[in-house]
Amino acid sequence: MVIFSFLTVLALSASGAHGWGASGHQAVGFIAMEFLSPKALSFVQNSLGDMYNRSLGPAATWADEVRSMPDFAWSADLHFVDAEDNPPSSCNLNETRDCANDFCVLTAIANYTTRVVDTRLDAEQRQEALKFLDHFIGDIGQPLHVEADALGGNRITARCNGASTNLHSVWDSGIINRLLQQSHGNSVANWVNDLVARIKTGSFKSLTSSWLSCSSVTQPLRRDLDLQINEFLGTRAVTPLECPLVWGGESNKFVCSTVFTFTTGEDLCTGSYFTDAVPVIELQIAKQAFRLAAWLNVLFDGATNLP
Ligand SMILES: *[C@@H]1O[C@H](CO)[C@@H](O)[C@H](O)[C@H]1NC(C)=O
Ligand SMILES: *[C@@H]1O[C@H](CO)[C@@H](O)[C@H](O)[C@H]1NC(C)=O
Ligand SMILES: *[C@@H]1O[C@H](CO)[C@@H](O)[C@H](O)[C@H]1NC(C)=O
Numbered sequence: 001m002v003i004f005s006f007l008t009v010l011a012l013s014a015s016g017a018h019g020w021g022a023s024g025h026q027a028v029g030f031i032a033m034e035f036l037s038p039k040a041l042s043f044v045q046n047s048l049g050d051m052y053n054r055s056l057g058p059a060a061t062w063a064d065e066v067r068s069m070p071d072f073a074w075s076a077d078l079h080f081v082d083a084e085d086n087p088p089s090s091c092n093l094n095e096t097r098d099c100a101n102d103f104c105v106l107t108a109i110a111n112y113t114t115r116v117v118d119t120r121l122d123a124e125q126r127q128e129a130l131k132f133l134d135h136f137i138g139d140i141g142q143p144l145h146v147e148a149d150a151l152g153g154n155r156i157t158a159r160c161n162g163a164s165t166n167l168h169s170v171w172d173s174g175i176i177n178r179l180l181q182q183s184h185g186n187s188v189a190n191w192v193n194d195l196v197a198r199i200k201t202g203s204f205k206s207l208t209s210s211w212l213s214c215s216s217v218t219q220p221l222r223r224d225l226d227l228q229i230n231e232f233l234g235t236r237a238v239t240p241l242e243c244p245l246v247w248g249g250e251s252n253k254f255v256c257s258t259v260f261t262f263t264t265g266e267d268l269c270t271g272s273y274f275t276d277a278v279p280v281i282e283l284q285i286a287k288q289a290f291r292l293a294a295w296l297n298v299l300f301d302g303a304t305n306l307p
């Protein structure tokens with residue numbers, strides 16, 4: 001029975017294409033592991049246990065693996081927020097308009113933030129909350145998870161490495177798979193090491209403090225992540241938090257600036273489209289991973305504990 005369900009999960013993960021593909025989500029989880037402070041790390045390792053090798057990397061894809069199973073069909077709408085904007089001329093995310101039923105990735109992050117530290121819940125429920133946070137804080141960084149147009153690009157036919165696919169899938173996995181083959185020996189671990197180094201000492205280092213401040217050009221005067229979580233936990237109301245709204249807004253802007261800049265018939269996994277997309281994808285993966293770690297650090301250690 002255990003073996004059967006494990007194989008089922010593997011089969012589903014191979015066919016599923018929701019949010020960053022498996023490699024993108026695993027990268028978010030593995031990078032976050034490098035930035036956890038002691039209590040957050042201890043909770044993550046104990047909660048996930050041997051089944052996930054005590055790591056957010058392998059656990060990050062669980063939410064996609066279960067969403068097509070009947071027991072978890074209810075969770076499918078939590079992987080995105082449908083920004084009803086008008087790309088490429090106008091991109092914007094509006095919580096009232098786009099998450100009107102309070103059942104989208106914004107409310108999901110709030111919900112599982114509350115649940116992961118709720119000691120009234122049992123270990124399995126808290127593990128579920130952790131796996132959802134691990135996944136959704138990744139998903140909200142994928143621009144087409146913050147876009148309603150053409151079902152988040154699923155209905156836009158696209159070409160990737162000569163094969164016919166759709167725009168959403170190109171951003172979930174097509175470009176990442178090509179990047180891994182081309183520059184990282186087809187290894188997520190190599191890619192993760194590279195992105196971690198860029199966060200710690202390289203091109204991302206100067207950006208990390210801004211990643212933890214939930215302010216943006218369009219939404220100024222937002223408070224820092226740690227203040228916001230602590231205030232939120234005081235009330236425990238499942239309403240969208242400001243930080244995920246800012247993160248979603250950042251992702252959504254890339255729909256106009258980068259995702260919708262293709263020309264008809266262009267192969268999106270080679271040439272200039274690929275070259276322009278890679279820095280966006282790497283930024284979004286590194287940034288959301290760092291934010292995931294910060295989020296868990298505030299929840300379990302009381303502060304982000306990050307530069
Ligand atoms: C499990 O984690 C350990 C320690 O982080 C690592 O060395 C090992 O390669 C991992 N095993 C698998 C199967 O990923
Ligand atoms: C967001 O959408 C709501 C509902 O459509 C609207 O009333 C509000 O003005 C919008 N907010 C902004 C900042 O555009
Ligand atoms: C909150 O989590 C519970 C348990 O997984 C789930 O039943 C509920 O639908 C979730 N709500 C949102 C908005 O995520």
Ligand SMILES: [Zn+2]
Pocket residue numbers: 018019020063064079135139
């Ligand atoms: Zn997803």
